Amino acid sequence: MNLRKMPMTVTIKDVAREAGVATSTVSRTLKDSPLISENTKVKVRQAMQKLGYTPNFAAQNLANKSTQTIGVILPVGTMGNPAQNPLFLEMIQEIGVVCNEQKYMISLATGKTMAELKDSVRLMHQRKLVDGFILLYSEAKDPIRKFLHDEKIPYALLGKPDVYENETIYIDNDNRLSGKSAADCLIQHGHQRIGYVGLTPSQVVDKERYKGYSDALRDANLTVHPELYFETPTDFMAFQEFLEETQPTGLVVGDDRLALRVLQYLQLDKYKVPDDISLISFNNSVFATLSHPFLTTIDIHVQELARQAAALLIRHLQEPSALLPKMIVPHEVIERETVMRVRGG
Amino acid sequence: MNLRKMPMTVTIKDVAREAGVATSTVSRTLKDSPLISENTKVKVRQAMQKLGYTPNFAAQNLANKSTQTIGVILPVGTMGNPAQNPLFLEMIQEIGVVCNEQKYMISLATGKTMAELKDSVRLMHQRKLVDGFILLYSEAKDPIRKFLHDEKIPYALLGKPDVYENETIYIDNDNRLSGKSAADCLIQHGHQRIGYVGLTPSQVVDKERYKGYSDALRDANLTVHPELYFETPTDFMAFQEFLEETQPTGLVVGDDRLALRVLQYLQLDKYKVPDDISLISFNNSVFATLSHPFLTTIDIHVQELARQAAALLIRHLQEPSALLPKMIVPHEVIERETVMRVRGG
DNA sequence: ATGAAAGCGCTAACAC
DNA sequence: GTGTTAGCGCTTTCAT
Numbered sequence: 001m002n003l004r005k006m007p008m009t010v011t012i013k014d015v016a017r018e019a020g021v022a023t024s025t026v027s028r029t030l031k032d033s034p035l036i037s038e039n040t041k042v043k044v045r046q047a048m049q050k051l052g053y054t055p056n057f058a059a060q061n062l063a064n065k066s067t068q069t070i071g072v073i074l075p076v077g078t079m080g081n082p083a084q085n086p087l088f089l090e091m092i093q094e095i096g097v098v099c100n101e102q103k104y105m106i107s108l109a110t111g112k113t114m115a116e117l118k119d120s121v122r123l124m125h126q127r128k129l130v131d132g133f134i135l136l137y138s139e140a141k142d143p144i145r146k147f148l149h150d151e152k153i154p155y156a157l158l159g160k161p162d163v164y165e166n167e168t169i170y171i172d173n174d175n176r177l178s179g180k181s182a183a184d185c186l187i188q189h190g191h192q193r194i195g196y197v198g199l200t201p202s203q204v205v206d207k208e209r210y211k212g213y214s215d216a217l218r219d220a221n222l223t224v225h226p227e228l229y230f231e232t233p234t235d236f237m238a239f240q241e242f243l244e245e246t247q248p249t250g251l252v253v254g255d256d257r258l259a260l261r262v263l264q265y266l267q268l269d270k271y272k273v274p275d276d277i278s279l280i281s282f283n284n285s286v287f288a289t290l291s292h293p294f295l296t297t298i299d300i301h302v303q304e305l306a307r308q309a310a311a312l313l314i315r316h317l318q319e320p321s322a323l324l325p326k327m328i329v330p331h332e333v334i335e336r337e338t339v340m341r342v343r344g345g
Numbered sequence: 346m347n348l349r350k351m352p353m354t355v356t357i358k359d360v361a362r363e364a365g366v367a368t369s370t371v372s373r374t375l376k377d378s379p380l381i382s383e384n385t386k387v388k389v390r391q392a393m394q395k396l397g398y399t400p401n402f403a404a405q406n407l408a409n410k411s412t413q414t415i416g417v418i419l420p421v422g423t424m425g426n427p428a429q430n431p432l433f434l435e436m437i438q439e440i441g442v443v444c445n446e447q448k449y450m451i452s453l454a455t456g457k458t459m460a461e462l463k464d465s466v467r468l469m470h471q472r473k474l475v476d477g478f479i480l481l482y483s484e485a486k487d488p489i490r491k492f493l494h495d496e497k498i499p500y501a502l503l504g505k506p507d508v509y510e511n512e513t514i515y516i517d518n519d520n521r522l523s524g525k526s527a528a529d530c531l532i533q534h535g536h537q538r539i540g541y542v543g544l545t546p547s548q549v550v551d552k553e554r555y556k557g558y559s560d561a562l563r564d565a566n567l568t569v570h571p572e573l574y575f576e577t578p579t580d581f582m583a584f585q586e587f588l589e590e591t592q593p594t595g596l597v598v599g600d601d602r603l604a605l606r607v608l609q610y611l612q613l614d615k616y617k618v619p620d621d622i623s624l625i626s627f628n629n630s631v632f633a634t635l636s637h638p639f640l641t642t643i644d645i646h647v648q649e650l651a652r653q654a655a656a657l658l659i660r661h662l663q664e665p666s667a668l669l670p671k672m673i674v675p676h677e678v679i680e681r682e683t684v685m686r687v688r689g690g
Numbered sequence: 691a692t693g694a695a696a697g698c699g700c701t702a703a704c705a706c
Numbered sequence: 707g708t709g710t711t712a713g714c715g716c717t718t719t720c721a722t
Contacts, residue, residue: 011715011716012716013715023693024694025693027717028718030716035692036691036692054471054472056407056714057403057472057473057474058402058714058715059407059715059717060717061716062404062698062700062715062717063697063718064717069452074437074441083434083435084431086428086431089431089433092455093455093457096419096456097455100461105468106452106453107451108441108451108452109441110438110442110445111445116442119445120441123448127401127402129402257631257635263636264636264637291608291636292613356700358700367708369702369709373708375700380708381708382707385707400699403698403700404699404701406700407699407700407715408699408700408701408713409700409701409714410714691722693720693721694721695718695720695721698715700713701712701713703711703712704709705708705709706707706710
C-alpha cells in the first residue's frame with residue numbers, strides 16, 4: 001500500500017504532478033490536442049490511469065460554458081396522457097442510446113401543469129444545465145416552444161411544428177401520407193364506406209392524418225366523412241349515428257389504444273371485427289398485439305424518430321450552422337388481423 | 346434603452362456592484378442567511394430582479410461539491426421490458442413532481458445492455474453530475490446496485506432488496522401480503538382450486554407474491570400449486586396440463602399485461618372469464634381497463650412509491666443520517682370484472 | 691511542444 | 707453584519 005494518502009478526489013493537478021507536466025498539458029491531452037507530442041500524451045494518460053482520474057463536469061462546464069447534456073421535455077399529464085402512452089418511454093430510451101454513444105447526458109423536464117413544466121424548462125436553461133432540448137410532443141400554440149424560440153435556445157421537435165417551421169429542427173412522419181396509406185389499405189381491400197375516428201381536436205398529427213384519409217378517399221371517388229371523436233357522450237352519439245346511417249365497412253382510427261376502445265365498442269354493438277368492420281390504426285405500439293384480433297396498424301418508427309432527434313440536435317450543438325435540418329421518417333403498414341377484404345365486394 | 350451594454354450573462358459580481366455590496370453578501374442573500382440584515386437582503390434582491398440574475402449551477406456545484414440533481418436509473422431493455430411497462434413513466438413523472446418542488450433536477454441513466462447502463466451510471470457519478478440515484482427496478486444480483494453500494498453512493502431502491510437490506514433506502518409494497526390478498530380475494534369468492542401464474546423466475550417481486558399466495562391457500566386448507574410461467578412452449582404445456590388436471594376456478598396472475606395474455610389464451614380454449622375461471626392480477630395499470638372484462642387487480646400505488654423514493658432520497662442527501670429509511674406502501678384490491686363468486690360454490 | 695497564470699461564477703473562512 | 711480573499715477543477719491565452 002502506498003502510504004501517501006489518496007486525495008478524496010483526484011484532479012488535473014494530481015495528474016500533472018504525477019506525470020511531471022503542467023496542468024495545461026493534461027488538459028490538452030484530455031482533448032487529444034495536436035499540440036502535444038505523442039510521448040507526453042502517453043505519459044499523461046498513464047498517470048490518469050494510475051490515479052483513476054475522471055474530469056469534473058462542473059468544472060469543465062464552468063470553464064467551457066457548455067454542459068454536455070440535453071434536456072428532454074415530456075408532455076404534461078393532460079396532453080396525450082404520457083404515462084399511458086408507451087411511445088414516450090421508447091423515445092427516451094432511444095435518446096439515451098444516442099446520448100450514451102456521444103457521451104451526452106440527459107436531463108428530464110416534467111410537470112403536472114404547463115406552468116410547472118415551463119418553470120422546469122426555464123430553470124434548466126437559466127442555470128445552464130443543458131445545451132439544448134428535445135420536445136417529445138408537438139402541440140398547437142405550445143408556450144414551451146414559444147419560450148425556447150424566443151430565447152433562441154437550440155431544440156429539436158418530435159412532430160410537426162405549427163409555427164416557426166423554418167426556424168426549427170424537427171423530425172416527423174409524413175402524417176398526411178400515413179393517413180392516406182391507412183385509408184388506401186382499406187380501399188385496396190375493397191372497402192368503400194370508410195370513416196375516420198380521431199383522438200382529440202387539438203392534436204396536429206390527427207388533423208394531418210385526417211387530411212391524408214380525405215386525399216385517399218377523394219382519389220378513389222369515395223365519400224369523405226367528417227372526423228369522428230370518441231370521448232364524450234356526444235361523440236358516442238355521433239359515432240353511433242354514423243354507424244347506422246353509413247354502414248361503414250372500414251374505419252381509420254387515430255391510434256392503437258383508441259382502436260382497442262373502438263373495437264370493444266363495436267363488439268358490444270354486435271359488429272364483428274374484421275368480419276363486419278375492418279380497423280386500421282397508427283403507432284404499432286404494445287397495444288396492437290395485446291389481444292386478438294391483433295391490430296393492423298401503421299408503424300411510425302418511433303425509435304428512429306427519437307434517434308434522429310437526438311443525433312440532429314447534438315450535431316447542431318456541436319456545429320451550429322444556419323440551416324436547421326428537418327427530417328421525415330417513413331412509415332410502414334403492418335398488416336395483422338383487423339383488416340380483411342370486404343365481403344361481397 | 347440603457348446604453349450600457351448588458352453583459353452576456355449576469356453574475357453575482359454584477360449584482361454586488363448594482364446593490365453596492367460584496368459578492369459574499371449576495372451569495373448569502375441567495376441562501377437567505379440569517380447573517381444578513383433584512384434591509385440589505387431587500388436591496389440585493391431588487392438588484393437581482395433588475396438584472397435578471399440566476400445563479401449558475403456549474404459554479405455552485407464546483408464550489409459546493411454538490412449538484413442538486415438525482416439520477417434515475419431505468420432498467421435495461423431486456424428486464425421487464427420497460428418500454429412496454431407503463432409503470433416506469435408514471436414513476437418518472439412522480440419523481441419529477443417531487444424534484445420540481447424541491448428544486449432538484451433529474452438526470453436519466455439508460456442503456457440497452459447492463460454494461461452500457463453501468464457505464465452511464467458510473468460516468469454520472471464520476472463526473473459528479475448527481476448527488477444520488479433512484480433505482481426504478483429491483484433485480485436479484487444486480488451489478489449496478491453492487492456498484493452503488495461498493496462506492497457508497499446514496500441511492501433509493503424501488504422494490505425489495507435481495508442483499509444489503511439494512512444498508513439501503515428502499516420503498517416497496519409488501520409483496521408477500523399483496524400476493525396473499527390476491528389469493529384471499531379469490532377464496533372469499535368461494536374459490537377452492539386456485540393457481541398462480543408468474544412472470545419470470547428472476548423477479549424478486551414474483552417470488553414474494555407467490556409466497557403470499559401460498560400463505561393464503563395454506564391458511565384456508567387448500568392445495569398450493571407450484572408457480573406456472575407463461576412464456577415458452579414448455580410453459581404453455583404445463584399451463585394446459587394444469588388446467589385439465591386441476592380444473593382451477595381462480596388464477597392469481599403476475600401482472601395486468603400477463604393477465605391479458607392469459608385471458609386471451611383461456612378464451613381460445615373456450616374457458617369463459619370470469620364465468621368459468623376468475624382472474625386477479627397486479628398493478629392496476631392501463632392494461633387493466635383496456636378491454637372487457639376489465640381486470641380485477643391489486644393497485645400497488647406506484648405513484649406513491651415513486652414519490653416516497655424521491656422524497657426519502659432527497660431528505661437523506663440533505664441530512665445524511667446513519668439510519669436508512671425503509672418504507673412499505675400499502676396495496677389495495679380493485680374489484681372489477683374478472684373475479685366472480687364461484688358457481689355452485 | 692510545453693508552462694505560467696488568469697479567469698469561469700460561486701462559496702466560505704477569515705477579517706473587521 | 708459585511709467585506710476580502712482564497713479556493714473549487716478546468717480551459718485558454720500568452721509566453722517561451
